Amino acid sequence: MGFVLQPSFTLVAFSSFVDALRLAADEGDRSRPVRCQWEVLSPDLAPIRASCGVEVTPTLRLDEAGSHDIVVVVGGLISGGRRIDARLIKFLKRCAQQRVPLAGVCTGSFILARAGLLDGYRACVSWFHYREFTREFPRHEVTSSPLFVTDRDRITCAGGTSVTHLAAHLIERQVGKAESRKALRILIEKAPLPSATPQPAGTETAQNVWVRRALLLLERNVDSRMSVADMAAELKIGVRQLERVFRAELGVSPATYARQLRLRHAHQLLLETGRAVSDVAAEAGFADAAHFTRRYRSAYGVTPTQARKATR
Numbered sequence: 600m601g602f603v604l605q606p607s608f609t610l611v612a613f614s615s616f617v618d619a620l621r622l623a624a625d626e627g628d629r630s631r632p633v634r635c636q637w638e639v640l641s642p643d644l645a646p647i648r649a650s651c652g653v654e655v656t657p658t659l660r661l662d663e664a665g666s667h668d669i670v671v672v673v674g675g676l677i678s679g680g681r682r683i684d685a686r687l688i689k690f691l692k693r694c695a696q697q698r699v700p701l702a703g704v705c706t707g708s709f710i711l712a713r714a715g716l717l718d719g720y721r722a723c724v725s726w727f728h729y730r731e732f733t734r735e736f737p738r739h740e741v742t743s744s745p746l747f748v749t750d751r752d753r754i755t756c757a758g759g760t761s762v763t764h765l766a767a768h769l770i771e772r773q774v775g776k777a778e779s780r781k782a783l784r785i786l787i788e789k790a791p792l793p794s795a796t797p798q799p800a801g802t803e804t805a806q807n808v809w810v811r812r813a814l815l816l817l818e819r820n821v822d823s824r825m826s827v828a829d830m831a832a833e834l835k836i837g838v839r840q841l842e843r844v845f846r847a848e849l850g851v852s853p854a855t856y857a858r859q860l861r862l863r864h865a866h867q868l869l870l871e872t873g874r875a876v877s878d879v880a881a882e883a884g885f886a887d888a889a890h891f892t893r894r895y896r897s898a899y900g901v902t903p904t905q906a907r908k909a910t911r
Contacts, residue, residue, distance in 0.1 A: 600637045601667040603687065604657075605710060607676075608675035610649040612705040612758045616671065621777035622785050634774050640664055642686040650675045661690040668773060669754075670694050674706030689716045698752055704765065705758030712736050716753070720793035724749035725757040726818045744815055747794045767791045809836055810848045817857050821864045824884045827853045862898050862899065865891065869907050876903045 600620065604613060622628070624635035627878065638725045641647065641657035645786060648654050670691070690715050694701060703711040706719060708724050709732065711717045721740045722734045729743040742748065747756035747765045763786060771779035771791070783791055812834055830853055831838045845853045865883035874882070880891035895903050 600635070601640045601659075601664060601670045602637060603640050603670065603672045603707075604647045604649075604655060604692075605649045605672070605674050605707070606647060608647065608673045608760060609644060609705045611652055611760070612674045612675075612756075612762045613649075613655070614706065615763045616643055616673075619763055619782040619786065621771060621775055622782035623770045628679060628785070634778060635770070638664070638667075640670070640690075642684050648877060654742075657861045661686055663706075664690070666697075667694070667699055669700045669702055670711045671702040671778065672707035673704055674708070674737050674758075676704045677728070682808065683710060683713055691716060698900045700752045700754060701755035702756065702765075704756040706760050708755040709735070710734070711753070711755070712739060717755075721748055721750045722753070722755040723757055724755065725759070725885075726815050729819045730822075741818055744812060745794050749873055763788060764791055765794075766796065797803070806849045807844050808846050809834060809841065813841065813853060814856075816852060817853075821861055822882055822884050825857065826865065858894070859898075862894060866899065867904075870905050879903065901904065 602613060602617070606903075620635040620637055621810060622630075625631040627911065638659045639647075639655060639657045640659050640661050641703045642661050644660060645779075646654040646656045672691070684807050687710075691711070695716055701711060703709075703717075703722075705725070706728060708717065708722050709728075712722070712732075717739055721742070722732075723745055724741055724743055726743040727742070727870070730737070732741055744755070745757075746761035747768070750867070750870070754765070754769075756762055763783070767779045767783050767788075770782060770793065773866050779791060813830055816830060816833055825838060827841065828838055831841045834841065842852060845856065850857060851859070861883045865879050865885070868879045868882060869876075872879075877888040880888045883891065885891035885894065892902055895906070897904060901909070
């Protein structure tokens with residue numbers, strides 16, 4: 600396997616993948632690359648800094664890379680611009696022409712999409728980056744419900760600890776089930792999670808699968824006033840059933856939870872940005888600034904303007 604690390608890459612998305620390979624590659628814990636081998640690929644051999652500050656030194660230049668069974672692009676912070684090294688794009692396109700499966704983990708999916716390598720493919724991104732992805736690539740078919748998606752020779756994964764389960768899936772497919780289970784057992788994971796396992800929501804941890812899917816749907820549409828009927832239709836579940844499981848799991852109705860979520864989103868925007876209150880209200884899906892101010896004061900005891908002044 601070849602790993603391509605982007606500047607400010609997410610360390611856990613890389614380390615959990617490599618550790619799963621390491622544990623599956625040898626007997627016991629000797630870590631010899633017997634059954635699995637991996638390289639860190641780069642246009643040059645300069646160290647690559649992760650978002651946490653740790654640096655990884657590549658082991659092979661892109662122009663020296665031979666054949667790989669899979670090439671994994673590990674993304675990270677996406678706010679630093681959209682420029683991609685032309686040498687990397689050339690390498691990835693060559694891999695695609697040679698039918699080498701390409702995987703994008705964490706925001707590696709953005710890299711593949713910017714290189715034109717997700718056109719016509721279904722992709723998976725984290726719920727946290729769903730809106731950014733759909734804004735930049737409105738024509739792409741994308742989901743933030745499962746942990747990862749395999750569509751022919753493209754694999755995309757939400758990132759975080761879900762990468763461990765993607766690694767286990769690939770190890771089982773390429774090496775064997777026993778090696779996959781061994782790696783998970785040592786990493787203290789109970790069992791491999793299938794790709795369709797819903798991603799954990801960003802604000803709540805729910806056991807009921809319908810509630811978890813509803814939470815993800817609300818996270819993705821935090822800037823709109825999605826009705827309970829629209830939610831139920833999207834999830835293909837009855838309105839009464841959705842109301843019932845929501846109250847049983849979270850103690851509130853879907854409508855109440857959605858309003859609380861939009862208020863939390865607006866609160867974060869107020870404290871972390873300098874945007875006008877009216878813009879914050881629109882971004883969080885409120886009809887107007889006056890309606891937002893009433894809801895905000897009821898929830899936090901102060902007006903949005905007062906809340907902002909108190910933090911300065």
